Amino acid sequence: MGGGEQFPGVSGLRRAVELIRAVLSLSLSIRVFAGKWKLIRAKLEELHGGLIAAESCDSGENPSLSRLAAAAADTAGECHDLCRRCVDVSYSGKLLMQSDLDVALTKLDAHAKRLSEIYKTGILTNGFALVVSKPSLGASREDMRFYVRDLTTRMKIGDLGMKQQALRNLLEVVLEDEKYVKVMVDVGDVVHLLVGFLGSSEVEIQEESAKVVSVVAGFDSYKGVLVTAGVIAPLVKVLDCGSEVGKVASARCLMKLTENSDNAWCVSAHGGVSVLLKICDRADCGGDLVGPACRVLRNLVGVEEIKRFMVDQGAVATFIRLVRSKEEAIQVNSIGFLLSIASGDELVRQMVVREGGVRALLRVLDPKWSYSSKTREVAMRAVEDLCFSSPSSVAVLMSYGFVDQLIYYVRNGEVSIQDLALKVATRLCGTSEEAKKALGDAGFMQEFVKFLNAKSFEVREMAAEALSGMVMVPRNRKRFVQDDHNISLLLQLLDPEEGNSGNKKFLISILMCLTNCNSGRKKIVGSGYAKNIEKLAEAEVSSDAKKLAKKLSTNRFRSMLSGIWHS
Template identity: 70%
Template sequence: MNSKMGEEEKPKQQQHQNPTESFTAMKSSLRQAIEVISSLISLSHSIRVFTVKWQLIRKKLEELNSGLMALENCDSSENTAVFSGLIPSILVTVNECYDLARRCVDLSYSGKLLMQSDLDVLVAKFDRHVKNLSEIYTAGILTQGFAIVVSRPGPGACKDDMRFYTRDLLTRMKIGDIEMKRQALVNLHDVVGEDERYVKLVVEVGDVVNVLVGFLDSSEMEIQEEASKIVSLLSGFDLYKGVLVGAGIIGPLIRVLESGSDVGKEGAARCLQKLTVNSDNAWSVSAHGGVTALLKICSTGDCGGELIGPACGVLRNLVGVEEIKRFMVEEGAMSTFIKLARSREEIVQINSIEFLQNIASGDESVRQTLVREGGVRALVRVLDPKSATSSKTREVALRAIENLCFCSQNYINMLMIYGFIDQLYFFLRNGEVSVQELALKVTFRLCGTSDEAKKAMGDAGFMPELVKLLDAKSYEVREMATEALSSLVSLPKNRKRFVQDDRNIGFLLQLLDQEEGMSGNKKLLLSILMSLTSCNSGRRKIASSGYLKNVEKLAEAEVSDAKRLVRKLSTNRFRSMLSGFWHS
């Protein structure tokens, strides 16, 4: 490429050109300037000296390029005179820059101080060009009526076409009128939402992220709303969260929460929820007043679930920081979220319940506050089978109850008073698969808490439901059901209740004949049967069962638990009921 471009003497005939010829000449010079600037931007990446100054120059070149590309896309010859003096001046500066760039790449400059001075002069010149171009646009030259609409590239478009389209949108966002800015934002939201390749381009191309962050403080609500929706999409990509935070997005997002429209607040809250997933940005949110703003949104009854839901989510992410958690408790967050747990909107219920679980988990003083303000009762109410609560919400509530209440017998007693055991039984018997499996896990844990809980579960009818699960397809389900049943029949009253149904013992004995992979834990099954022998009717029914041979086979195979069971059944008046194989 020639280092001196665009410095040819203007033909004398140019002064006699008609408007059409002048417009064509201007367009040619404009294309030439864009090409040289694009080449310069690429060249600047290979410069290894004066890196800070070249980064600044590159930024100015990108701003200038965006403005010139916008002019190229302007379908009007009326403003040729306005730009006729500016473009040649830009070309002169660009060619000077190209000379300095080549000398920096080749390390052929005469002295560092002189080169630094030349680069400073160059930055000042580019500043003037950018300012002049911006003033021209501000005067209204580039409007929706004059701009050529660049078509969105098709699904199979190459990266260059996609980059060109993104740059065009950036230009419109930077120097277009309000309507052009808004439409450019709408188009950018569409492509980012539909094609992830544009996400990377948004980060790579010029100042797109900085422009979007700046728009969050726009006085034009439509601009603010569209920008908030785009940054919410971008924040969903872990790779680019740091880029957003580095661009200073936290403060503007909080200001949108404080004074933006509902749509803008929703986008801001969703963005913050994603940015605070690992609490790295918790202090930044707090420092900008975000905790107070979010608590206000959650405590205001006139906000919809689409806003309150993600606002709850942000606060849930922040409770991992002890100081922030304490502040929330002092500000009355517990009562606010207990009230939200009764919301009819799924997203609000789920996020508020998870908030309560997170803030009280591992902190007894906060847990006591939760109990004192009615949090446990609220969680149990969520499980009411008569309510219209979703299965997903019930799963979240079950996990929260298990996490918060199973650490204390007092809390378990409170659950029993509130009718939790009847609700747990209902979902173990009638719940959707995901809820039923979680109910089984909670049942398994509850069996190990106290004899009072075991008695209540036996009275409620848990044992027949657990028996049904002993031959489930899932090994985990079979194992938990077997262990839970083993725990329940350790109570004498439950043993008597269990053996009343003749089918129960026969079914347990049948399971012993199945392959290990298809049965529950045989050791536990034998343990249950051994426990049942302490009940007279249990011993009698086991000994008289036609499936007793399954125990005998295991005993012959030297299974110690089976041998003990046979020995127990062989004593006293039951000896005559057994086959004569046992002599040990």
């Protein structure tokens, strides 16, 4: 198969390109010498991409390129002959065919190296914007592979503009279709090429490479490929010395890679922890960078030695300051970091409280400041996690006016934060008698009573549980009894036929506690719904109901109850 005979009337460069394409197409049908043909096909794809790129360059009549094109066309012709014989299985012997294939591979490798040398001399210049023909959606895997190999060749031997365009095209396809990520990894040398580009002195090359690597890091099955290729060290370097765009892409990539805790030590070993802390400590860094940097550090605190290093480096104070940021991404991620570093560590938890962490969180919850609902919900959960394990922390919390903030959100908050505030108030109620008193003084009993009729069973149960704790305090009990509606509602909800009731165990517990004062007993037995206690007791639904009925029916109340319950 002669190059000139096959494609008459076209340039030498175009003839070589078409011959190589024909060989690649025919080679897909080969079923013998699979390993050899895989190597040959990879080299043909590299050469094909380089020659197409040369066609897009303003090179004029370059003698070196013309000679290379002619030689490549001749070798492609020889490969086509070998390809046909392998497809037809018409060769004379396996050893001889293997030798012929090795010779062809050596020639193709020499052509590819020569083309790379021609590019490096700078005699080929990019005369116009490259437009690489991208396969259509649903293209075959082979077409996708061919395209990625073509881009790889451009990245290897192209000038700066060509490399940039190839990287942009690669980023475009991996974002559009995740199948390209697998193809890219399978091609082999693409990952190592990208890792190498992270150390490029050309800012644009570094940035685009970091973006592509970050996409690949989003797939669990390929994180190991990146780490094995040595991606962490250059990512840390970009994070330290790169452009803002490069830093953001690197931080996002490290965020994904460190979701696997095995990679934490690698980041630390290359100085990543110090670099990340420095970023978070800088006042001029935006949320696009600080957000993922926080997430990386949060992923690393699970390693005790790294956490201790962070604490020693002043990370707690840094992130308390970041809670006061004006950007939601920074606020949310910094609160999340503080929770992670304090988790299961009472000393660090106390440090967060001591260094102003609670004040910073309560500022977020202060209605007079402008914060998003998301940030406030995160802050509310953080307050609960950080402060409720220690009586001293609860005392600090209440001294800062937390109860007033809670009642505000229970009364005025959006549904999500209202439910959260109710849960936190219920838990706060169980921390101490002082907390119960503070909640009672703030007016929480009236709010809990309202929620006894809520649609959600969980909310009804929380309200009943909180009230059962609050009425244990004498002054709360007195305040509760003063409102006749409260006792009537409790008794009404005890109706065995009432399907939409709260937790009867807690309701009975409240009533049992109210019998400890004369006015409470009188109002219970004087209520028109007092019969519900007897109904529950007689139905043997609840042993607590029997105890309550027995308590109410002793001494001077026996005749009163008999008159009411049996009238």
